[in-house]
Amino acid sequence: MSIRGSDRSEGIAKKVYYSIGEVCELSGLKPHVLRYWESQFDVLSPTKNRGGNRAYRSKDIEVVLLVKHLLYDEKYTIEGANKRLLEMRREGELKDEREEVLRPQFLSAMKDELAELRALLTPDSSGGDS
Numbered sequence: 001m002s003i004r005g006s007d008r009s010e011g012i013a014k015k016v017y018y019s020i021g022e023v024c025e026l027s028g029l030k031p032h033v034l035r036y037w038e039s040q041f042d043v044l045s046p047t048k049n050r051g052g053n054r055a056y057r058s059k060d061i062e063v064v065l066l067v068k069h070l071l072y073d074e075k076y077t078i079e080g081a082n083k084r085l086l087e088m089r090r091e092g093e094l095k096d097e098r099e100e101v102l103r104p105q106f107l108s109a110m111k112d113e114l115a116e117l118r119a120l121l122t123p124d125s126s127g128g129d130s
Contacts, residue, residue, distance in 0.1 A: 017047075017055040027064050037067055040078050043085050 020031050038044050044063050046056040056064075070081040
């Protein structure tokens with residue numbers, strides 16, 4: 001996954017739709033958790049393709065990360081997180097909050113990607129494999 005400067009304004013990346021597996025990889029969540037959250041949070045509703053598979057847009061991924069932040073970091077209950085999301089939506093803050101939660105995730109992904117590139121480009125100095 002490469003991240004360019006122009007993609008930063010877009011949020012997640014350059015694809016239009018992501019599979020549930022890709023969202024799980026990006027968010028660190030299991031598929032059953034995402035499916036459960038869909039039943040609990042009205043703001044989380046990915047479309048389904050012709051095959052019936054979930055097709056997440058970058059906006060949906062941002063909502064997933066926001067829900068994860070509210071539940072895991074802020075320690076909201078599902079009911080409390082749902083109320084908070086509805087408040088954010090009503091007050092027009094949902095987009096800003098999605099982007100705010102995404103920022104650390106974006107930077108972390110960029111850092112990981114740079115570390116992988118560095119490992120590929122740096123010659124092995126241990127000399128143990130030869």
